[in-house]
Amino acid sequence: MAHVVSSLDQPSNYKDSQTRVDRQRQNDLLAKSTTLYIGNLSFYTTEEQIYELFTKCASPEDGGGIKRIIMGLDRNTRTPCGFCFVEYYTHAEALASMRYVSGTKLDERIIRCDLDLGYKEGRQFGRGKSGGQVRDEHRQDYDPGRGGWGAQAQRIEIERRKEVEERYADAQDGPGAVAGGGGDWKQEDNAAQADRKLKRGRSPEDEGEADTRLGQRAKIEEDIEAERM
């Protein structure tokens, strides 16, 4: 189908220009990525709302489903700051989200999906100067879903905010701050072994993409986002 129209499931061009991972390796990772970066979320949108929409691209009969959702948080206030990662079990599901969900509304905002290299520790926090996303540093408009200009958000949004503000107060950083979501099915005796070790069950892929260089300096999505605006 490449001849007549382009497919919507292509990763954006802007990707990861600032990581040290070379372009070829990035492309390889993206070509089997199961993770999406979701942008332009309302600060008040919950993980369950995100789950509800993105589960429509899941293929459980193919061994898929939503593995986990990682809410993007303001570094300082530990409150949602308008982005998240959705991780599926299969690549096809991530592509389906690009085709069918990116550019549609969630919580009455048009959200944007982009294939992502995969969640790495620390990426759940915003990278703007004030702790949120960089795009909200520069934004000139009034956006009630993203904190308005200041505290002028609509009343109903304030109600929602109360809940939201407390929700992630316990958010931690460092290894193991984010759940794995459950890995592949394992034979019972393996499970028993895991029991003895009292170790958290993680899927092998979590450690599999071991590209340590990616760690802290992964994509600076907010800067890129700011450029896109």
Place this chain on the structure above:
Amino acid sequence: MNFSPSWLYTDEYEDRRRDYESPDDKLKTAIIKLGEVDPVEELPRLEQQIRDHVPRNIPVLSEAFRIGVTEQPYKIPFYAALLRLLHNTTELSIPGESSLGRVILEDFWKGFQAYLDKVEWRETRLCIHFFAHLTVAKLVSADSMFSLLRSFTAVLDEFGVSHGRAKRAALCAGEGLLIAGAALKADSPAISDEIIHAIQAYAETTTQQKWLVSPSTRISSQMIPSDGTVELLDILLSSLVTLNKSDFKDTGNCMPQPYKNSAEIDPTILTPYVLPAVLVPPEVIEFDSMSTDSGEESQVKKEEWPEFFIRLFPDDVSPDPKSPPGYVVRTALLDILDIFEVNRKECARLLLEYPKWNLSGTFKPKPGAPVETEPMPGKDWQLESTIIEIVLGSYLILPESSKKSIYYIALITELCKLSPSTVGPAVGKSIRKLYNSLSDGLDVEAARRFAEWFAVHMSNFGFSWVWKEWVPDLSLPVQHPRRAFMRRAIEFEIRLAYHDRILKTLPESMQTPDAYTIAEQAPGPAFEYDDPGNPHHDAALAVLNLFRGRAKAEDVISHLDSLKSTLEASEDGHVNVDSVIRSIVVQSLLHIGSRSFSHFLNAIERYLPLLRNLASGGTSSVGGNGNPEAKADVLTAAASFWKHNRQMVAIVFDKLMQYQIVDPTDVVGWTFLNGVAVGQLAELAGPMNLSAFEWDLLRGALDKANGRVTIARRKVAALRKEDDDARARYKARADETMEVDPEPKESTEETEVPAVPEKEVPQVENPAITTALKAFSSLTKEQKAALSRTLEGFVSCLAPSATDAHANPHARTVITEAAWENRANWGRDEWNAWETWGWYRQFCRAYSPYLRTYSTTLYMVSFSRFEHVKDPAADLLKLVWNIATGQET
């Protein structure tokens, strides 16, 4: 901001390099883009451009035609016209040499042959459209075209042909006839009858399948109502029969034939191209090398059913799909829907541009646009209604649509965005029409999808629906399909938004609790032990505090041991202490994780060993699959904690399966026993039944079981391939070393097998394969168990034994015609029973590929007790089962 990082230049450079077009590419693009303004006007210029292009590159030209034909089928008549022009001789032509058009056609054929060899049905069928037009243009010999179509009708006679294959072959032959009928029949009058009869004979064998997948059939009668839905092969046949009556003279009234503008070809001067004979490659039966223990192979194959489309508009608004022009419009739009799935925005645009590719006057002009052509008599349809009808029709195909539901939903959103003033009303009318059909027995799965579409659609358009018009229906029984729809749609809307947002979109009469339309409160958690009055309040608080303090799992376990002794002493055998403890632990853990999905995952992951211990019934040795009673308690506790939030129930169940705390079979068993009690609307509870919510839980469990088998199968296949490759490499290397002088051993990085001479290559399977096969076998057993438990659940619901206290008294009464005619007097239990029957049908047809694998065993388990018993309910259960599993009935 004047910031251009240096990498940008590299990227730009790369992009430019990619974008550089050679003259050949430019010509190809020009051919593909034919008709951007006016296809007919552009033809001579494009012809000239092709002729002027040197050096001539036939493969590029024929590839451009192939792309045009297979990716833009709405342009096929114009490509036929272009090829017709390229058959003309010019002053530059060398006498006796083939025309340019003929050379392109010959090369085009090779591409067709490749599509056919790979059994790419859509491309094959669209090439046949092209050849059919060329037959009318006399560029292809009618005789050879007939032979081509015959190779496709031959498929219909294959023994045991699958419906998917037969349907596609029938479309190839039938649509070829539809386009080329006039030329074919003129050449040999019996042709059309032969093809029509072949398709008819096949279609007649599918009557029972039709009954099972028509969205408007009744449980009670095998008759399929003729109004409201149409079946794909049926509409093809009725169109062909109609055209055949007039010897296909009306074909020109159905589609453009621009090649007819060229002078008629004299076959004595230009011999038509004789299409080479072909054979449709045989059906690929991928025999699975992995068999289950019982020797049953588990191959999964989809699309085995007739395709029914719901009609939403009268014939003067959208074309009657049974008529030839209606069939042509429908096929064209369906092809766009299929091909442009990769880009829903472009798809929406192309759908709305479709009229330019059909005869003018087919559709009403856009409002406000100048009326340039007279409407064609009997046509003048409304484009947007036609499109919405076809998109929704594809979305509602049973047992499942060919693409993901969300594709159709998102596409309709795009259509609305492109042209809100014209698409919006068509959407509104469709919603009303579907809503009305709920009273007339719209299939339960179609109704569920309708609610899903409604909610997602509204979430993209400000949740602005005029609920007021449905207020009168609040007087219907609480489980009436219309009321079930309202409730479901609102619940789905809330999931995508939040309770207050949706509440305020409803009229007051729907907001009140006794309207049973929207939940009274926002869907929060319900921690049973929060209440200080609860006898186990203190015990639960202690457990909760351990969790809050992130106590180690083993510490919690030892605390629970002492709690157990305490409770056993104090309760004195009045309660099941194990059950109480399970409930306390699960609810407390969920309470810790109740803030969000991630919090839930974190809580569960931190205490996996504890949960496994709990699910195993407290026995320390983890063998087998845990303790069924303990696992049912875990599920009950979870469902009770999230009783106000059914989305979370489904999510928690899913992850409990993912983390292997419970198995799919446990969820299935639990759902049949308890599912009905989950939710805020107590009025809905009643005797055993299944609604869409319970169905979603079942589906989640079955898909999990099936998905695991799929993964395990892939894994074994991948390991085997790896193993084979390693052996092959190894053998090659061994051969090499024998021929060439022996080199020092390379590192065995690629293969784990140590280097040994060929005859000593180990024939035993490698341990990874053995493990994978073991996993596959376990998972297959679990799959079979889950399917069996589901079937058993349905059978005991719908043909309950006399001693079943929870049985729905109407399970047996709703299945007669008389009962259905009396549905105006049905109450809650009758509608419940009716819906449960609907989900049984969906279970059988949606999971038929899996059920077939185990049909003999499952039948024995669930149906043998009805042997020699006169029970219409059992007979109906068996009938549906037999149709779905392909048994003779």
